[in-house]
Amino acid sequence: MDSMKAVVKTGPRLGAELLDKPVPKPEPDWVLVKVRATSICGTDVHIYKWDPWSAQRIGAKALPQILGHEVAGEVVEVGAHCKRIKVGDYISAETHIYDPGDLTSMLGSFHVGMNMKILGVDFDGCFAEYFALPESICWPNDPSIPPWVAAIQEPLGNAAYAVLGEDADVAGKTMVITGDGPISLFAVGVARACGVARIIHLGKYDFNMEIGRRMGADLQLNTNQTTPKERLEFVMDHTGGNGVDIALEMVGSQNSIDDCFAMVRKAGRVTAFGIAAESPLPIDYNNGIVFKGCQIHGINGRKIFDTWYRNRNLLANGRLDPTPVITNLFPLAEFATGFDKMIERPRKSAKVVLFPDKEEYDAAVKQMGKT
Amino acid sequence: MDSMKAVVKTGPRLGAELLDKPVPKPEPDWVLVKVRATSICGTDVHIYKWDPWSAQRIGAKALPQILGHEVAGEVVEVGAHCKRIKVGDYISAETHIYDPGDLTSMLGSFHVGMNMKILGVDFDGCFAEYFALPESICWPNDPSIPPWVAAIQEPLGNAAYAVLGEDADVAGKTMVITGDGPISLFAVGVARACGVARIIHLGKYDFNMEIGRRMGADLQLNTNQTTPKERLEFVMDHTGGNGVDIALEMVGSQNSIDDCFAMVRKAGRVTAFGIAAESPLPIDYNNGIVFKGCQIHGINGRKIFDTWYRNRNLLANGRLDPTPVITNLFPLAEFATGFDKMIERPRKSAKVVLFPDKEEYDAAVKQMGKT
């Protein structure tokens, strides 16, 4: 167990390589995990492409670096100062490594600190056979949750936090969810599982909209085939002329942001989750916020570990089935095909899961009934 | 439309009579409703039996009085000063008539005022062909909700408020629900619809426990066949040794109250809904409240109209099906059989719905597939 296969970003250009790397040694308050499943995030795609964001955020000097941060695995070694995680634990990972000295951390908002580090961005990631991470961000999985589901809990947690907002007050309410990327699709499922009474889903790719339908959307609108005015009228028609109680902005485009501030009812809530392509950008401050008396919740990451706890309960008790969003499974060695699926437009995939171990892959293919 | 059939409490003794009564004239801010369906509440049973509570609360001097307060019907007349309800509206009724001058009303807690009046207790009720009530407590139903479901929204609202508590923060949490009367059974269904992730249901009558199972209970315990210690161990075994996030006390017995304060986890929530047979009664104040750092929500009635809004959304969108709890349908004239079903022990029924109109009854029997 000295050497392992890993997907490594070797230089400031498109792509990555499968290389032999030494198995990492965990720090005293870190643990070492044998990776059972790992999934590809949009952030990984940015780094894979080496777009301007990654060139600036990571920088060529940091390379070579192993990609990946969405993970499920078994703990095979714990540092001497670990306190709650033990060898043999089946865990997933919160990917935001908070600084315990941040004011926000000291006040319990661990997910939005000043000095946050991120797995797979500031450190080597988990697209590998083994992976080291701080104990502080390890989350014990329920054994009934299969690795390919446990791995996607990180983006599922984004979705849950976006749906639930700061107060988790969603039962019996109406909701708009924009976007058809994996997190939007997960959000549809979480909203359905958590008692949102009417879900209006806005997206543009047929393949993914069909997944949204399977995840529980009641009504759908294709944003490529409708005007803002048509969409607003549709939402008003289906909410007694009031607008929705809650609007989840999960795209970051001007159109989607405008849609959400127009569609939310007076005294309602907007979740601001999508990262705007450009910022600052124009917002209808008076009609969308002030006169509407609405609340906006900026949502970033997941509540540590409140979101994880709720999702574990929902998954372990069969309340939420995220597998329609998991569209592709690959052995780790075929990572490049996985990235291609993620990059392809129009979208024909949502979540791609990779397996370092061939047997685990075969078992997953068999159980999921798809590849 | 001058005279109508009505179930009237005529004297201070067991029973009631079906009599011809004049159709009421609504006050300027009241409305008149043609009753389509009405259901029997435990309060009606108290009055029907004329037990010490009703003798004291209503008093023989108030008789004769028409029974009933759970209702769905069509508005056929509105007083001159009504502002939001119109003739033809299909409504149900909040039964707590709040005083707009109460401090609690002025602060938005309409359901717990100092000078509350109650339909069917302080006024003539709805076990009749027509029924008059204040506009202020009318709730417009969604047309897709059938009358027998619309009628039971009042106790369903108790259940929803008990489940959701003051903050509606239940998604992904674990819950104990005690009791197998109609409101406990509705609570199981609301909890399931609103994303409670694991529901442990405690009751004692086989017939009703089976309804609890159909409403969505994950685990059940028969309180007649278990000791408090066994029940506590069971709950601890199924919650990782922590206890449940939320415990709903819906019985009012010493055993059930003790169960709830023992079973709730630290920093959890107890809903105090059941009315204790005797009060004061002993509570484990230190271990159950102070050291546990838990919250108790005293729940009485329904939030006006927050609870109604959420339930309407859940019902109209197929998120919640309360019909397994509706065990019996009768024409209004057969009200006595309905009361017998409610009084029978061991319980062999949950909610009984009465229909003043024979055609409506026949249609309900046909659609529900039961009588």
Added chain:
Amino acid sequence: MDSMKAVVKTGPRLGAELLDKPVPKPEPDWVLVKVRATSICGTDVHIYKWDPWSAQRIGAKALPQILGHEVAGEVVEVGAHCKRIKVGDYISAETHIYDPGDLTSMLGSFHVGMNMKILGVDFDGCFAEYFALPESICWPNDPSIPPWVAAIQEPLGNAAYAVLGEDADVAGKTMVITGDGPISLFAVGVARACGVARIIHLGKYDFNMEIGRRMGADLQLNTNQTTPKERLEFVMDHTGGNGVDIALEMVGSQNSIDDCFAMVRKAGRVTAFGIAAESPLPIDYNNGIVFKGCQIHGINGRKIFDTWYRNRNLLANGRLDPTPVITNLFPLAEFATGFDKMIERPRKSAKVVLFPDKEEYDAAVKQMGKT
């Protein structure tokens, strides 16, 4: 009591006239009030000037119309269907007349309905000896509160709602408050009374900044004499580099909005109260909302009657003294001088109170020690 003096907007041009008008007759659910004190709001100034907003919102056809909506007085007549207000009550008025059929009203958010009417805008106002208004918006004052303070409770309520936000969670927190108009100055006082631990006040007029200091600002910044960067550094220096827990935007300028989103700490709260001069306007959506994980509360009006209740308690128990903000007292007949004070720039006044009754005016001047 057939005729009364009133300040009337007679035509679509600058100014108003003091005329004899008939004393209004209240509707069955309205009351008639003898006005003891009334104060000038920025909205009155808009109408007085007949700027484009008033020309469009009110329209020349609605004239003549009596101005004014901030009021304290004694109820001298109640309509036949009034339920909680009695002749002799000493009241002030919420000025937002909600529609009880609005969804928001039915859910308890009376202050942001779809069909809101406004006193003095959609109806005759209170710059008169007598004034009629709906019982639904009457608020009983504590008798210990003098009329000139009771009258300004309406803008004080704006300030309180802006400070407290939706959750009233402010104790021991740090706060930025922008602006030096009357509502900003009231907000400083409310924040101080409610346990905000450090108040940083931003304004530009020396006269009003001095009032802010007297109301309890800990630190002040003149926005005319500082750059955005200097202001941000100042706030960071005084909050351990974190930013403030809560930022109250009460100006509506691009600079002030930008300041607030920059100065609020991660996971903090921004109150959006100021109406933007132009909307849409650019907001730093990513850094100010999404990545910050902050909450924005759009604040409009006052919570009915939660805000009123809290302010009554604060005023009646000497916790909050708003009188430094009341800069000028005039007999009603000298209303034009009052408007001149409000319009003057640089500002040399904050709140102007008018008195229909000369004796009341003399008493006020004596007690306040100012004119």
Added chain:
Amino acid sequence: MDSMKAVVKTGPRLGAELLDKPVPKPEPDWVLVKVRATSICGTDVHIYKWDPWSAQRIGAKALPQILGHEVAGEVVEVGAHCKRIKVGDYISAETHIYDPGDLTSMLGSFHVGMNMKILGVDFDGCFAEYFALPESICWPNDPSIPPWVAAIQEPLGNAAYAVLGEDADVAGKTMVITGDGPISLFAVGVARACGVARIIHLGKYDFNMEIGRRMGADLQLNTNQTTPKERLEFVMDHTGGNGVDIALEMVGSQNSIDDCFAMVRKAGRVTAFGIAAESPLPIDYNNGIVFKGCQIHGINGRKIFDTWYRNRNLLANGRLDPTPVITNLFPLAEFATGFDKMIERPRKSAKVVLFPDKEEYDAAVKQMGKT
């Protein structure tokens, strides 16, 4: 710096001894503090007396043990794995050492875990010249807060959490606070600082009631000189017949608990902070909780570190002056006199502060103007 003076519980009997003890060596994630001021808690008195609670909770086998847990001091050494505290930091200590693996810890309720350890109870305490404690519970003080105030922040935090409850929604509300021990007196001051608009204080010792008056009580009732009925009528008379918005039970006696459930208004809040002398004990469950629709917050410890943050802000900005509650200062060597003051009845003291360093003591005496 090898040996130090410390107040040691040497055997299972009344009292303690001032002994020379080795200066402790901090664990890798602990720190060593030079104690500047330390105060005596009721828990210390229990252990000093060696009453049945301490005999059972600590046990003779654990002795000898150093007493004390309320502390302010300077960090003189940090373990190798400390992450946020540095040598030279001026700190106080949360005394509840949470287990990071508790479910409650993982959900952010660090103060009510399953496996909690307590400073001075499960470990050597701070009545000594030096003191070792985990970094996880260190709180950085504002340098402007003198040591005798910094030391009492732990019980002040109890008071703040009791006043603010789970939601910190207290501004402009009315409150009953029972008891005249130090934490009740601190609570009066916190309530006053945080905008509670009317504070009704119940106690029985003249000396301490006078402190309550100085801390900001508006109205006071001596429970030795009044009946429950008289007290209830008094509260109703001063709250418009409604009862108070919030009642803080801080005694634990049957009378005080009954007072609080009777005095809170409908839909109000009761803080359950006092530990009942006997538990279970009778509670008026129906009238006090269910029909009242009130909320009970079980309060134990302090929110880590939300309560600390708010109190630091209040203290550093002069919003809250707790010094009237600090009635006695002694050099550490005179600890026995301090304990005598704490034990004396009728009470003639509230908080007693001890100083290991004579110069620090002299400075404190000079600044406080009392001994």
